[in-house]
Amino acid sequence: MMLAQAKKYRAxxxxxxxxxxxxxxxxxxxHRYFGVDPRKIRKNMEAYLSGRIDYCEWMxxxxxxxxxxxxPIHLSxxxxxxxxxxxxxxxxxxxRELKKRGYVLAIVTSGLDILAHRVARDLGIDYVFANGLAVxxxxxxxxxxxxxxxxxxxxxxIKDLCGILNAKFEEIIAVGDTxxxxxxxxxxxxxxxxxxxxxxxxxxxxxxxxxxxMRSLLNYxx
Numbered sequence: 001m002m003l004a005q006a007k008k009y010r011a012x013x014x015x016x017x018x019x020x021x022x023x024x025x026x027x028x029x030x031h032r033y034f035g036v037d038p039r040k041i042r043k044n045m046e047a048y049l050s051g052r053i054d055y056c057e058w059m060x061x062x063x064x065x066x067x068x069x070x071x072p073i074h075l076s077x078x079x080x081x082x083x084x085x086x087x088x089x090x091x092x093x094x095x096r097e098l099k100k101r102g103y104v105l106a107i108v109t110s111g112l113d114i115l116a117h118r119v120a121r122d123l124g125i126d127y128v129f130a131n132g133l134a135v136x137x138x139x140x141x142x143x144x145x146x147x148x149x150x151x152x153x154x155x156x157x158i159k160d161l162c163g164i165l166n167a168k169f170e171e172i173i174a175v176g177d178t179x180x181x182x183x184x185x186x187x188x189x190x191x192x193x194x195x196x197x198x199x200x201x202x203x204x205x206x207x208x209x210x211x212x213x214m215r216s217l218l219n220y221x222x
């Protein structure tokens with residue numbers, strides 16, 4: 001069994017959706033809340049994945065779908081929508097133990113920072129890298145995104161974390177569950193596919209853990 005040595009690694013970066021929480025996507029949660037047409041959601045995703053638009057434009061188009069159903073939308077309504085989530089089994093125990101072992105913990109997600117910060121507070125995670133929603137002076141959505149972590153380039157957040165910690169890429173452990181975490185896996189010193197949802201991410205993982213209880217992760221990190 002491959003074991004991550006504590007003296008070699010300084011920080012552990014977690015994907016959020018499907019890794020720390022059971023929800024598939026904060027974007028999907030908000031889409032459902034506003035009753036957005038799934039065909040329009042799919043069309044925007046396909047435009048991004050095919051390279052016809054960048055991630056910021058995808059965010060902008062998805063936000064516009066909410067505003068088509070209701071206008072204006074106050075940020076507090078999005079916060080309420082994302083206030084309920086389910087942590088994966090063992091998440092609190094794992095974060096507590098990893099902090100005891102001296103690791104810096106971070107969340108890297110292409111989802112919304114509202115949910116990411118809630119989970120970070122719940123788990124005692126040190127850093128959050130996520131995307132936001134621009135609002136006007138009264139707190140209503142402007143329709144513009146705050147784009148920081150593109151779905152296919154989540155590695156940019158690891159670069160930022162390394163800058164903050166004055167760390168090297170090889171000192172980072174990345175934990176994720178889908179092909180959208182591959183960019184993190186490619187640059188991290190150690191990559192762990194935790195309860196993977198597709199085989200693409202498995203191909204790029206140093207360690208694969210097929211278990212829904214997150215506490216199994218502790219067996220691989222000293």
